[in-house]
Amino acid sequence: MESPFKPDILRGKVALLTGGGSGIGFELSTQFGKHGASVAIMGRRRNVINDAVSVLQSLGIPAVGFEGDVRKPEDARRVVEATVDKFGKLDILVNAAAGNFLVAAEDLSPNGFKTVMDIDSVGTFTMCHEALKYLKRGGPGKDPSTGGFILNISATLHYTASWYQIHVSAAKSAVDSLTRSLALEWGTDYDIRVNGIAPGPIGDTTGLSKLRPKEINSGVAQSVPLYKVGEKWDIAMAAIYLASVAGKYINGTTLIVDGGLWLSQPRHVPKEAVQQLSRTVEKRSRAEPAGIPASKL
Numbered sequence: 321m322e323s324p325f326k327p328d329i330l331r332g333k334v335a336l337l338t339g340g341g342s343g344i345g346f347e348l349s350t351q352f353g354k355h356g357a358s359v360a361i362m363g364r365r366r367n368v369i370n371d372a373v374s375v376l377q378s379l380g381i382p383a384v385g386f387e388g389d390v391r392k393p394e395d396a397r398r399v400v401e402a403t404v405d406k407f408g409k410l411d412i413l414v415n416a417a418a419g420n421f422l423v424a425a426e427d428l429s430p431n432g433f434k435t436v437m438d439i440d441s442v443g444t445f446t447m448c449h450e451a452l453k454y455l456k457r458g459g460p461g462k463d464p465s466t467g468g469f470i471l472n473i474s475a476t477l478h479y480t481a482s483w484y485q486i487h488v489s490a491a492k493s494a495v496d497s498l499t500r501s502l503a504l505e506w507g508t509d510y511d512i513r514v515n516g517i518a519p520g521p522i523g524d525t526t527g528l529s530k531l532r533p534k535e536i537n538s539g540v541a542q543s544v545p546l547y548k549v550g551e552k553w554d555i556a557m558a559a560i561y562l563a564s565v566a567g568k569y570i571n572g573t574t575l576i577v578d579g580g581l582w583l584s585q586p587r588h589v590p591k592e593a594v595q596q597l598s599r600t601v602e603k604r605s606r607a608e609p610a611g612i613p614a615s616k617l
């Protein structure tokens with residue numbers, strides 16, 4: 321689908337995306353590049369990074385890939401510095417790297433829980449921490465009047481509770497908390513806007529195929545108020561909105577892009593029956609005594 325944004329809306333920006341070589345992260349890399357940004361991507365699998373960079377470059381996007389694990393502070397530092405070495409500055413950091421698998425809480429080892437916390441939550445903080453000196457207003461190579469932008473990719477699982485996702489729910493809760501705290505501290509001190517996106521089920525992604533594998537008859541689209549799963553494009557457009565000048569007064573928000581799924585609940589009365597039911601209830605209520613409580617004295 322064609323972008324509604326001007327193709328130069330991110331012109332001159334340099335973006336580093338963890339998890340930028342696959343799924344939602346790769347779509348963000350592609351769309352940021354198509355809208356004028358230079359793109360660095362980070363992930364653990366060299367082949368995924370190489371393939372992604374080849375595709376980006378074939379689209380004419382200045383792109384580079386770095387192998388690295390967000391759980392290792394030395395990798396985070398190396399990749400942030402290599403990005404600045406390559407493109408001269410850093411304007412945008414996207415934390416999309418995450419781990420996920422379905423598991424009942426009683427079968428999840430504390431170590432498995434910790435692994436997801438380490439990637440999603442601690443990894444996000446580590447990347448932000450290493451990028452701070454480059455993202456802040458007046459950071460190396462940057463326009464001295466402009467601060468940078470951080471986008472944390474979250475989820476909606478933790479807004480209520482989700483089956484077999486205790487580790488991810490906890491980790492994404494922490495990510496949302498980081499988004500708000502950094503928006504407050506770094507918005508105030510360094511002119512860095514920090515926001516998040518909480519995707520719903522997004523088609524053609526590893527995330528969705530792990531949470532709703534074909535072995536279980538998912539019917540996920542039927543539970544979304546808009547009756548469809550999202551596209552990676554939907555997340556990328558929301559990201560461009562937040563990262564560009566269009567979002568210049570948005571700070572500390574996690575934008576839900578889920579077709580309304582997290583609000584969804586079964587309809588308890590058919591729409592056709594609501595009017596009649598309501599009349600009946602009102603009539604009964606009017607017929608009941610007004611209800612000044614009788615004195616117990």
Ligand SMILES: NC(=O)c1ccc[n+]([C@@H]2O[C@H](COP(=O)([O-])OP(=O)(O)OC[C@H]3O[C@@H](n4cnc5c(N)ncnc54)[C@H](OP(=O)(O)O)[C@@H]3O)[C@@H](O)[C@H]2O)c1
Binds near residue numbers: 389391419420518521
């Ligand atoms: N798909 C959905 O429906 C959905 C819904 C809600 C939220 N999300 C969120 O959207 C983001 C992208 O998900 P996706 O479904 O597109 O999955 P994905 O393709 O598996 O993306 C995850 C990426 O993170 C990288 N990564 C994982 N662990 C890493 C680590 N320790 N260090 C560096 N990179 C690491 C992976 O590459 P390597 O394995 O090579 O490191 C991969 O490129 C995630 O934050 C996810 O929680 C997705």
